[in-house]
Amino acid sequence: MIPLKHPTVVVPVDFSDDTEAAIRSGLERVDDPSGLHVVHVLVPLDYASPGVMFGTISDASREKAIRENLGKILAKIGVAGVQVAVPIGDPGLKITDYAKDINADLIIVPSHGFHGVKRFLLGSTAERIIRHAHCSVLVLRRRDAD
């Protein structure tokens, strides 16, 4: 295999305990932090929670909060220049769409390993990413996987 030059890696995160580990794993595989794209997909906003009713929560405020929270994690790791994206929609699809748009070389995804009803209802984001990705996918087993 020919080593990649300036590889682009996408790391989807959901702020679970393994977020930091996933980002570190991504950093190991890029030669420059700017090649690392950390993506958090927001589920569409509901319509009747008090925050939505009174206009204090919006997609813009949510994106801002995510960027701030991700910023804290990145600062803790001590890395600068990482790209952050916060699309809204179905996590599996938005991540693969994003990876395709930036022509990523690799997606690194932590997996919940859900079983039972949750698995049946939600499917697995990791599974969907594998199915739809145009590039290679590395699945990290999460410490809290059940």
Added chain:
Amino acid sequence: MQIPTVATAFLRSLLLAAILLFTACGSVLAQGPVASDAETTSGVDVSADEVGSDEAAGSSAAVAASSAEESADEALGFMKRFENKANDAAGWLVNVIATVLFYDISKPFVAEGQEWGLAAVVAYLVLAATFFTLLTGFLNLRAFKHAVLVTMGKYDDPTDPGEVSHFQALAAALSATVGLGNIAGVAIAVAIGGPGATFWMIVAGFLGMSSKFMECTLGQKYREVRPDGRIMGGAMFYLSKGLGELGLGPFGKVLAVVFAILCIGGSFGGGNSFQVSQSMNAVNEQLTFLKDMPWIYGLTMAFLVGLVILGGIRRIAQVAEKIVPLMCGIYVTACLFILLKNVTEIPAALTAILEGAFSPAAGYGGVVGVLVTGFKRAAFSNEAGVGSAAIAHSAAKTDYPVREGIVALLEPFIDTVCVCTMTALVIVITGVYADQSPAVREFIATNQGAALTAEGMRREITWFPYVLSAATFLFAYSTMISWSYYGERCWAYLFGDGSSLVYRILFLICTFLGSIVSATNILELSDLMILAMAVPNIIGLVLLSPKVRRDLTAYWRMYKAGEFIVVSPAPVAEKSA
């Protein structure tokens, strides 16, 4: 590429829902039809005494038979048959739940035929409320002024974590509770229990303030702040996390899941279908063509709700939420106007209420009968102890859970002690509850409470029934939107954020069904679920009450020591120590 994946997820969820539904239906169909009359939360009171009796079963069979005859000529024949089958199935479940919730707890103690009609769930709610009132040292009295000041924004700190201000959280929670029950249910309660029921309703509303305090404090205490700033809270969180801290993790999880399932069921029924069917009764007094074509109303409602929950047009919901307080204001003003117009009769009305509470006239079931009627109405109207409001109150911006709990005290006060009492006074003063004219008797016999209130108000302000119909429609609409939010939060708790589309579609189907399903069992079953939520919720509240008490003591000490920053008039961004 996108569509197949979304469709797969949707079909997958639908399949699961269908499996669950058919399993439930299959098992109940095997049991055969059993009908029952049970209490309903939001508007109509049906006597709970004949639960499972032969008489009730007979009347259900008669209804089924007559519906079958009609269905032969109707294009909707299949629909009717399906409805009858589903009604029989629901009847079995209603019977089981109602037998437990409405078990007359006086039965073992008094002679047959002398029972008090004191449903277990009502006793459970009132006992718990009394316990919490004593435990918090009558916080509903001593924190009242503080509650008003906090709601006015005197302690607001915009940097505190949360979504909305105290006032906004209270308004959101009120839109789910103030509604048809305040107009329709109260009128029927006064008709059944006499003027004295008003007194006991106020007493129960006052005690209910303490239950609300407990559940909303806990809702705040165990809420989750998501990375995107959204708040997730409610009974399911304090049941699982709170009881987990007490070393009762698995038990708490079970209670949380039971609560969430009941809340979803309640949101389909009492918070949805029931609102449609009840508001339709009021609206079709003005728009008479709806009596023959109820499906038009169902489709309209489903369309309007769908615009918001599927179409994402949040603006409509926002406007409705803003009109509702206005409607509430108009309603209370109209009531006050009627009271002022009859100011000379107020002393007599108050006497009737007090005398009726302790020595009621014949025909109202004695003191206990009156007391139970009043208690029931309060419990069903303000939903204190049910745990639903904690979902909305958990969104308030604050560092002190107790503070939002204190704001929540005002909810039963506004709902029951103010709005319900207004309706009751109008019903008493206009004398419509004791009117012997056939039209009024018909309203009472068929539990058309909204029509009864409209009749009372029409006697004083001839055009007001039109306003009342519009108000009823809006109350129903905003209650539905609020309950769909409660239900969706519970759905998300069980199945994750990503599957809410399935919930929303099921919700709209129930909206439509509310207009055409006349089957009482189905409506009652869905409505019973809201009351049943109190069972897991109050177990949690009692077990967690020492924690709340500790937090309250600490908060009250700081408050009395003047350690909180009072912002006036503009909020400042500094926090108190």
